[in-house]
Amino acid sequence: MNGSQRIEQAIRQSGEAGRTALVSYITAGYPAMASFRSDLAKVASVSDVVEVGVPFTDPMADGVTIQRASHAALEAGVTLQWILDEIGAMDPAPSAPVVLMSYLNPLLAMGFGKLAGQARAAGVAGFIVPDLPLDESGELDQKLAGEGLALVQLVSPVTTAARLAAAGRASRGFLYAVTVTGITGGDAGGGGNLSAYLHRVASSSQVPVCAGFGVRSADQVSEIGRHVPGVVVGSALVEALERGDDPAAFLTALRPDA
Amino acid sequence: MNPDADQTAENEDLLAALLDGRLPDERGRFGPFGGRYVPETLVPALDRLQAGIDQHLHEPGFQDCLAAELRDWAGRPTSLTPAPALGREWGAEVWLKREDLAHTGAHKINNALGQALLAKMLGARRIVAETGAGQHGVASAAACARVGLPCVVYMGSIDCERQAPNVDRMKRLGAEVIPVTSGDRTLRAAIDEALRDWVSDPVETYYLLGSAVGPHPYPYLVRELQAVIGRESRSQILEHCGKLPDAVIACVGGGSNAIGLFHGFLADQDVSLLGIEAGGRGGGLGDNSATLSHGRPGVLHGSYSILLHDEHGQVQETHSISAGLDYPGVGPEHSLLASIGRVEYQTASDDEALDALDQCASLEGILPALETAHAFAGARRWAGKNRGKTVIIGLSGRGDKDMPTLSQYPPKKASR
Numbered sequence A: 001m002n003g004s005q006r007i008e009q010a011i012r013q014s015g016e017a018g019r020t021a022l023v024s025y026i027t028a029g030y031p032a033m034a035s036f037r038s039d040l041a042k043v044a045s046v047s048d049v050v051e052v053g054v055p056f057t058d059p060m061a062d063g064v065t066i067q068r069a070s071h072a073a074l075e076a077g078v079t080l081q082w083i084l085d086e087i088g089a090m091d092p093a094p095s096a097p098v099v100l101m102s103y104l105n106p107l108l109a110m111g112f113g114k115l116a117g118q119a120r121a122a123g124v125a126g127f128i129v130p131d132l133p134l135d136e137s138g139e140l141d142q143k144l145a146g147e148g149l150a151l152v153q154l155v156s157p158v159t160t161a162a163r164l165a166a167a168g169r170a171s172r173g174f175l176y177a178v179t180v181t182g183i184t185g186g187d188a189g190g191g192g193n194l195s196a197y198l199h200r201v202a203s204s205s206q207v208p209v210c211a212g213f214g215v216r217s218a219d220q221v222s223e224i225g226r227h228v229p230g231v232v233v234g235s236a237l238v239e240a241l242e243r244g245d246d247p248a249a250f251l252t253a254l255r256p257d258a
Numbered sequence B: 001m002n003p004d005a006d007q008t009a010e011n012e013d014l015l016a017a018l019l020d021g022r023l024p025d026e027r028g029r030f031g032p033f034g035g036r037y038v039p040e041t042l043v044p045a046l047d048r049l050q051a052g053i054d055q056h057l058h059e060p061g062f063q064d065c066l067a068a069e070l071r072d073w074a075g076r077p078t079s080l081t082p083a084p085a086l087g088r089e090w091g092a093e094v095w096l097k098r099e100d101l102a103h104t105g106a107h108k109i110n111n112a113l114g115q116a117l118l119a120k121m122l123g124a125r126r127i128v129a130e131t132g133a134g135q136h137g138v139a140s141a142a143a144c145a146r147v148g149l150p151c152v153v154y155m156g157s158i159d160c161e162r163q164a165p166n167v168d169r170m171k172r173l174g175a176e177v178i179p180v181t182s183g184d185r186t187l188r189a190a191i192d193e194a195l196r197d198w199v200s201d202p203v204e205t206y207y208l209l210g211s212a213v214g215p216h217p218y219p220y221l222v223r224e225l226q227a228v229i230g231r232e233s234r235s236q237i238l239e240h241c242g243k244l245p246d247a248v249i250a251c252v253g254g255g256s257n258a259i260g261l262f263h264g265f266l267a268d269q270d271v272s273l274l275g276i277e278a279g280g281r282g283g284g285l286g287d288n289s290a291t292l293s294h295g296r297p298g299v300l301h302g303s304y305s306i307l308l309h310d311e312h313g314q315v316q317e318t319h320s321i322s323a324g325l326d327y328p329g330v331g332p333e334h335s336l337l338a339s340i341g342r343v344e345y346q347t348a349s350d351d352e353a354l355d356a357l358d359q360c361a362s363l364e365g366i367l368p369a370l371e372t373a374h375a376f377a378g379a380r381r382w383a384g385k386n387r388g389k390t391v392i393i394g395l396s397g398r399g400d401k402d403m404p405t406l407s408q409y410p411p412k413k414a415s416r
């Protein structure tokens, strides 16, 4: 199975087991570089997919929590190469497919060809690039697809029907439905608008839909899980790690159906 | 054909495409540079902005309204002032394009007014802007007051301090000023924060970007609104001298005053165009903001352009004595103009800029902004190698805002 298929299958299997798939985000090397592998292993053990954030100096789609985490990780010396090396060296490999979430510039700096090869060798399954809209994503998509890796597309509540259809066709692994018009870490919102939106996204997508941005509570997980197969938890998990909480316990409590 | 000839032909084609209005292309590219690297949430807003530009910007109704406001409210056309004392000192014929005389004291008003009028037509309820030197913030605050829209300005906390007079001006003009304490706490962080604000309300909020940077169509829109500087300069110099200048020189931060001025002369192949970046305190990492002189291609703030970043693609901290030039990126059109060789980009250091500022102030009775002073330093160097030639300097803004910084550097005794 290639990377895209592994992601898709992990989400589908969770659904078959009657559970909402959990896609968990951590910033690589935060709170500490030394605990990255064990944090990742723990998070993977209770998640269906793990997003590993590649820190960037100018995270324009992120709220204060992930800004803080990115800044600290960069200060500590985290680089894309280090992240790939660490993930590649994990034995056993993380028990859930790993997707790197990165702004475009660090990926450009490595070069898409080298990136795709190294990511696949490290066992990474795909990428999410929040500042790379569909229209600009052809070149990276092609390089990643050459290694069987997913490029996950994002849509938001203001995405037009035509763009939604195009993203639903192009996305690999899953389609990321941003639940808010805004940055990470805010309030996921809810209510009738959210369910109508999620249904729109789900009916346009050829891959499973996972929704997130600002998901913090078990109630939100089960609310979103009623409409789409997966939920993304980011800033709230990063904050739990900052507090020194056990990430596995934190995530398990978010998904009482599991 | 040899490779050099190929390259020359390609460069000529790109320049021709730019002059014909074929660039930016439909993907928002100036050759390889530009594009739209933004979160999906902003794409519909950029599409609406593009549609608004297509519909209104070149329509007589909008153009007439803009021209009337530029004339009656903003004080255009601005003078082209001879600078005989500087000319004697430098051995050249020097002319100054006086954007410092435009309302609010810098070229920034041309763009802020144009975009505020456009935002109003597009039904915006609220304006956000970023500012470095505070000039774009003041211009935005004033333009928003004029068109009747609330205005929020993000400004790095370091810049709030060094450009304190402008913070008070913005508030007086009714804007809310939000100091940014994240990131590098200067212009770059202010843009990050303005983008975050815009992502949170892309439908009702209009982002009034202050330089020729950012995702398409901003670099194009800002250039079109600043091109008035070059149009006026060209006809004024022809009127005064009966011929074109030998060189046109402007400072380059994001590049809006420079692109506006240069556009008047791009087709005039005999006119040398010179952009002056902030050389800061030296060529080392983090010591300057001279993007085109020291950078490599990369993506920041929605655009693929030349950028100061490390081998990992992390954007570098920059330094300049002038807040308005203290930025690691540059507009994509400048990256194209540099790559095809139509414009030459050089640097001026903090010290050279301070020295040139004193010279202009004491010899011509004009206190330029610290940003602008870099153009004077570049012009002085150019004049030293081009005796008797004619040069226009883009005097992009006035220096009152810089008094907190300047008070740390007492004027040297008459640089005459």
Ligand SMILES: Cc1ncc(COP(=O)(O)O)c(C=O)c1O
Binding pocket: B106, B107, B132, B133, B134, B135, B136, B210, B211, B212, B251, B252, B253, B254, B255, B256, B257, B258, B323, B324, B325, B369, B371, B372, B396, B397, B398
């Ligand atoms: C007076 C003045 N000149 C120049 C600049 C640099 O901006 P740009 O390169 O967009 O003209 C600024 C920016 O704040 C400014 O205030």
